[in-house]
Amino acid sequence: MVTALPETARQVVFPARDEISVLTAAVPAPGPDDVLVRVALVGICATDLHLLAGHIGDPFPLVPGHEFVGEVAALGERAAADRGLAVGDRVAVEMLLPCRSCARCREGRYNLCERDDMATGLPRGRQYGVNIPRTVEPGLWGGYAEYLHVPAEAIVHRLPADLPFERAVLVEPLAVAHRAVARGRVAPGDRVVVIGPGPVGILTTAAARAAGAGRVVMVGTRDERLALATRFGADAVVNSRTSDDLAQAVRAALGGADADVVIEIAGVAAAQNDAVRLVRRGGRVVLAGACGAAVPVTFLADEELLTREPDLLPSFLSAGGFEPAIALLTRDTFPFEQLVTHRFGLDDVETAFETIRGRRDGVLKAVLDPSA
Structure with missing residues (x-):
């Protein structure tokens, strides 16, 4: 199920340590088992700054961003049937793409997937925005972008239609919590x-x-x-x-x-x-x-x-945390929107990082809006 898609999408790329660029990538139609997500908002995490500084391996060139939420832009027929999704549905995608077959995945600790290169030294990892280089096809592996590729092994959570993206963007850090x-x-x-x-x-x-x-x-x-x-x-x-x-x-x-x-x-x-x-x-x-x-x-x-x-x-990553996180975000128990203090466009990533590093302007949680 494919609607009209752009030929290219903009992305923030870390070409190498301490380098930031804004580039474009081709947007292919999804395969039968794949979903293409239009990114609405993506949170900036301290991990992203560590990645840029070269503190976490050598995943370059990398499209960063693992705290993303968005909506289904297109999807394959099997993906629609298996996931129960349709174009326009709001979704969150877990950052780890588990292999589902290793010993750790089979015992339910998929956050420790043995095929993730942070654990095994394999040439490519399975974490969005962290250790899947942009050179791995189709190159849409990070949330600092307009579009994101979601393969069959990804764990996708449907978000309530009335949950604002400004609140939903906290789902990944809340799942970690x-x-x-x-x-x-x-x-x-x-x-x-x-x-x-x-x-x-x-x-x-x-x-x-x-x-x-x-x-x-x-x-x-x-x-x-x-x-x-x-x-x-x-x-x-x-x-x-x-x-x-x-x-x-x-x-x-x-x-x-x-x-x-x-x-x-x-x-x-x-x-x-x-x-x-x-x-x-x-x-x-x-x-x-x-x-x-x-x-x-x-x-x-x-x-x-x-x-x-x-x-x-x-405690590593967010396995098992998305369901309770989404449930808590739908309630008005806590003022979640007060955590998101700053919003930037893709072209303003360097300013965003400088704001965070310098702890300027009362920054607490900054997010990127690819549509800005």
Whole structure:
């Protein structure tokens, strides 16, 4: 099922480390099992800046962008029948294209697909906007673009027709948050600490609250972001930069008790160390922040690990998180639109990156609008 399509589409391309271009690519009609998505909005993630800096492999030339939402522009007959989709449907596509046949995919942990080159060193990966080079046909593998190619192995989620794209664009980071909360086995009544009040961290407070957490405390260094976290489910906040004794301050914020679950989403080694030190004996620590480079983390083997026996639970990507994320976005429990503070066109990517790097103009979450 193909409607009138443009012959070419514009894309932001990283030709090489620290290089940005805006180029065009051919837009082929989708095959029988494929979907072509017109990108409505795509979030800018810290991972994109790490990719540009060459901190995550050598995927160049790369079309970045993995936090995209859009609508079906065209699709093959089998794709329409198998997926139950039609032209015009609003969709979100998970960033990982699982092979569905390796041991990890078969056990349900498709975020760890063994055919992804970040795990195996294969010449091409399976992550949109991260490790599928533009040279892989048809070259439409990133969300910083007008159109995106969606093959049969992709995981596609239909979005409610009345869910605004301005809110839906948060589905991928919110899915990451939901996976982190699930990895931490957050249960009703649990005392939860979230470290890192960036967009995913703030969304993690919302996901923890939605999971029934009894008390949620956000830890960070920027007061304006900490204040925003209180609108997304945090009962209290702690500024780790101004606290003389972080553990004591967090304990006081939790009502005199230690945390059952600590979720680190800051992406710095010091925060991962803090996470282990803040959790109660036998508690759960979720490490979900990507540091973007080979950063060592050191724990005291006996004092912090052996004799306290916390569960250390890395959380990678968003597997299993899209369904609860979409459900939460459809409710008015939290002011999701307040997270998206800046909107840029494809030609303004460098300005967007400079704004984010410089933390200018109160930027929290910036998105690209390919139609701008």
